Amino acid sequence: MxxxxxxxxxxxxxxxxxxxxxxxxxxxxxxxxxxxxxxxxxxxxxxxxxxxxxxxxxxxxxxxxxxxxxxxxxxxDDLPKKGANFKLPKDQHEKFKKYILERQKKREGGRLTGYEIRDIIKDNWNVTYSLAGVYRLLHYLGLSCISSRSKHPKQDEEAQENFKKKLLS
Missing domain, CATH: 1.10.10 (Arc Repressor Mutant, subunit A)
Known part of the structure; x- marks a missing residue:
């Protein structure tokens, strides 16, 4: 044939x-x-x-x-891009994400900065990141660096409500 x-x-x-x-x-x-x-x-x-x-x-x-x-x-359609692999092992990503979210919840006022997160990664996972690498990792994990305005730890909720009532009347 x-x-x-x-x-x-x-x-x-x-x-x-x-x-x-x-x-x-x-x-x-x-x-x-x-x-x-x-x-x-x-x-x-x-x-x-x-x-x-x-x-x-x-x-x-x-x-x-x-x-x-x-x-x-x-x-x-565009083919998926191949970028550099993350230094933090993939099997640690979920643990890292939970750690960051818990740490942010416990924080009184303000948010974690990229510099602080970079130090956390270095101290806990012994991995060195540039600041841009930290932000790329956060983006990949679905975490945003933008947060709502923080509340001062000594803020008085009742005083704020009274102020708002006075303003509206």
Whole structure:
């Protein structure tokens, strides 16, 4: 038997989609460009003509077409980025997050600063972070550095309510 390696079955066809319409509804700029690339190819333009029209490289056009043929419209989304791994081991992330949240609850006034959190990581996990690395870790764990205005430990709730009543009357 003779099989040709050039024969490939593709399940996604350019003629099956309205790429211009999809691009109008797309919110991500890179995906919108990829949809427009496919719209140009669907209209019969060459890869080079498409690249010139959209001010992009021919390799981008080629890669976009390949990704569409392989995965369809879902193949046009950005691929996950690979960044540097965190120095704090992944199995310690949940423990660290709980520790920070508990420490913040016990705190009287103010919030934990990046510098304090950096020292906590160094003291408890023996891992050194830059300040930017601390903020990146906090963001990854879903923790925000922005907090509501803190209450002074000696604040008098009753005096504040009386003040508000006077102001409104």
């Amino acid at each position: 003779y099989y040709t390696s050039l024969m490939t079955i593709t399940k996604y066809n350019l003629q099956d989609y309205d790429f211009v319409g999809l691009s109008h509804r797309e919110t991500k700029p890179r995906t919108r460009i990829r949809l427009l690339i496919l719209a140009h190819l669907k209209d019969g333009k060459t890869q080079e003509q498409t690249a010139n029209s959209l001010k992009t490289s021919p390799s981008t056009v080629k890669l976009t077409y390949k990704r569409f043929k392989k995965n369809g419209i879902s193949g046009l």
